Amino acid sequence: MSEAATALALEDVVAGYGPVTILHEVSLVLGPGEVVVVLGANGAGKTTLFRAIAGLLAPRSGHIRLYGEAIEGRTAHAVTRAGIGHVPSGRELFPRLTVADHLDLGGRLCLPARRAELKERMFGLFPVLHERRQQRAGTLSGGEQQMVAIARALMTDPRVLLLDEPSTGLAPKIVISVFEILPLLKAQGVSVLLAEQSLTLGLSAADRAYVLDHGRIVLSGSASELANDRRVVDTYLGR
Amino acid sequence: MLLALQLLCDGVLLGGTYVLIAQSLNLIFGVMGVVNLAHGSFIVLAGLFTVWFAAHAAINPLLAIPIAFVVLFGVGALLQPVLLEPLMGLGAQQAELLSLMLTFGLDYVLIELGLQVFGSSYVSLPYLQSTWSVAGLTISKSLLVGSAFAAALALLLSFWLNHTGFGKTLLAASQSEVGAVSIGINVRLVRLVAFAIGVGLAGAAGVLLILVEPMAAETADDFTILGFVLIALGGLGDYRGVAIASVLLGIAQSAVGFAIGGDAESVLPFVLLILFMALWPQRFRRAA
Numbered sequence: 323m324s325e326a327a328t329a330l331a332l333e334d335v336v337a338g339y340g341p342v343t344i345l346h347e348v349s350l351v352l353g354p355g356e357v358v359v360v361l362g363a364n365g366a367g368k369t370t371l372f373r374a375i376a377g378l379l380a381p382r383s384g385h386i387r388l389y390g391e392a393i394e395g396r397t398a399h400a401v402t403r404a405g406i407g408h409v410p411s412g413r414e415l416f417p418r419l420t421v422a423d424h425l426d427l428g429g430r431l432c433l434p435a436r437r438a439e440l441k442e443r444m445f446g447l448f449p450v451l452h453e454r455r456q457q458r459a460g461t462l463s464g465g466e467q468q469m470v471a472i473a474r475a476l477m478t479d480p481r482v483l484l485l486d487e488p489s490t491g492l493a494p495k496i497v498i499s500v501f502e503i504l505p506l507l508k509a510q511g512v513s514v515l516l517a518e519q520s521l522t523l524g525l526s527a528a529d530r531a532y533v534l535d536h537g538r539i540v541l542s543g544s545a546s547e548l549a550n551d552r553r554v555v556d557t558y559l560g561r
Numbered sequence: 562m563l564l565a566l567q568l569l570c571d572g573v574l575l576g577g578t579y580v581l582i583a584q585s586l587n588l589i590f591g592v593m594g595v596v597n598l599a600h601g602s603f604i605v606l607a608g609l610f611t612v613w614f615a616a617h618a619a620i621n622p623l624l625a626i627p628i629a630f631v632v633l634f635g636v637g638a639l640l641q642p643v644l645l646e647p648l649m650g651l652g653a654q655q656a657e658l659l660s661l662m663l664t665f666g667l668d669y670v671l672i673e674l675g676l677q678v679f680g681s682s683y684v685s686l687p688y689l690q691s692t693w694s695v696a697g698l699t700i701s702k703s704l705l706v707g708s709a710f711a712a713a714l715a716l717l718l719s720f721w722l723n724h725t726g727f728g729k730t731l732l733a734a735s736q737s738e739v740g741a742v743s744i745g746i747n748v749r750l751v752r753l754v755a756f757a758i759g760v761g762l763a764g765a766a767g768v769l770l771i772l773v774e775p776m777a778a779e780t781a782d783d784f785t786i787l788g789f790v791l792i793a794l795g796g797l798g799d800y801r802g803v804a805i806a807s808v809l810l811g812i813a814q815s816a817v818g819f820a821i822g823g824d825a826e827s828v829l830p831f832v833l834l835i836l837f838m839a840l841w842p843q844r845f846r847r848a849a
């Protein structure tokens with residue numbers, strides 16, 4: 323894929339905590355408007371990868387480019403400003419603030435007109451959040467909380483959205499309704515990098531997939547290819 | 562009946578003077594996860610400064626409020642990045658322990674500074690020494706003024722937190738640091754501002770407290786413990802709970818003071834602290 327046609331590109335990213343290296347030379351690309359899933363079992367390093375992209379963890383080496391612009395080593399707020407929205411693992415809402423507060427906080431760097439426009443768009447994507455806008459986030463159901471987490475990140479007006487295991491703790495029916503917004507984001511030109519443990523769920527939502535195992539990308543391909551690839555399941559089972 | 566009303570009235574006013582101590586400590590705690598053990602020494606330094614100021618400048622001691630706030634805001638803004646911020650990257654538990662030790666040390670340094678500059682004796686500020694009689698109740702003017710100003714400043718803080726953009730980012734950072742960072746909030750800056758405002762308000766509280774009770778450099782830790790008890794009682798990071806706790810403690814102290822005596826009244830916060838630590842240790846954990 324050419325530089326201009328790449329929304330997000332990772333080249334040989336190495337990262338970890340203290341002396342421990344978790345990610346070993348991870349490379350991947352995400353095209354504009356694409357939904358790409360990073361599949362991996364518990365502890366494979368998905369969250370670590372997303373933290374490195376989002377600027378919460380400085381990579382030891384390698385490059386991270388957003389539309390060609392190197393962003394590795396920047397602070398998290400600089401990365402947000404550059405156009406990466408992050409829905410962290412575990413949602414990380416502000417339990418005592420209202421839904422409307424979350425949206426306003428997400429959009430606080432936008433001009434007021436743009437903020438109002440984005441807010442309208444969020445209420446269009448998630449009508450239930452409009453009903454709940456004066457409710458504290460801590461009192462919402464799991465699915466509603468996930469919607470708030472996604473809407474809060476989208477309010478930063480990102481070009482790339484990192485969605486870290488949005489399915490955690492949600493009933494299958496709710497997961498499906500959350501994943502239904504992915505095609506809508508695509509239509510708005512937002513590229514999505516999704517992390518997911520569940521193969522079927524991840525592959526059903528994405529155009530392409532990477533399989534992460536012990537911090538290394540071991541397989542990649544289109545979602546339909548990988549859905550029929552025995553090696554994917556073998557990786558999960560540790561064979 | 563009148564006696565009960567009198568005790569209630571004294572208690573509410575006393576509690577009013579506590580609100581600012583507790584909320585300023587709560588602000589620092591909420592955002593940094595640090596109980597600032599030097600809090601009382603900032604209060605006392607401001608109180609001792611006010612006495613000096615009133616003696617030398619011969620103007621209304623309430624004018625010391627903005628001065629103490631601005632100076633201590635500056636002190637907080639200088640100390641936080643140098644002393645506390647480096648600990649913040651070490652993980653919550655490490656940061657909590659090390660910052661406790663650090664603010665404990667800072668407390669000693671500040672108390673020593675107070676002793677060197679202002680001496681060791683108890684001082685008080687003769688200001689508005691008279692009382693009002695309202696419907697049979699006796700109200701000390703200085704207590705009323707101190708309580709009203711402290712409550713007003715605490716309300717102002719609460720308004721700022723809940724109704725301004727920066728205040729909201731501060732609440733957000735205190736409820737989920739990762740969530741705040743994920744939408745581009747500069748949490749370093751938020752922590753710096755929270756600490757500076759917290760210390761600045763401790764200064765304002767010191768000016769108001771010297772109007773109602775004598776102070777010496779050594780009484781610094783009494784205020785720290787008082788604040789600590791109040792946020793444990795009201796809930797860490799819970800501003801409404803802490804405001805209620807302040808008033809309740811004031812009432813309890815005024816009742817105990819009447820029934821048992823002044824010593825029991827002053828020792829009550831310590832007793833409550835020990836009781837809380839023993840019965841509800843989880844109250845001292847950060848609210849999720």
Ligand SMILES: Nc1ncnc2c1ncn2[C@@H]1O[C@H](COP(=O)(O)OP(=O)(O)OP(=O)(O)O)[C@@H](O)[C@H]1O
Pocket residue numbers: 339342344362363364365366367368369370371411487519
């Ligand atoms: N803060 C940390 N300090 C040290 N090691 C960590 C830290 N966070 C995660 N790890 C380790 O890094 C490895 C990868 O964890 P990570 O959270 O990135 O996995 P994951 O793929 O997101 O897993 P899950 O599906 O459970 O969310 C694990 O072995 C984990 O123990």
Ligand SMILES: [Mg+2]
Pocket residue numbers: 368369370411486487
């Ligand atoms: Mg994870």
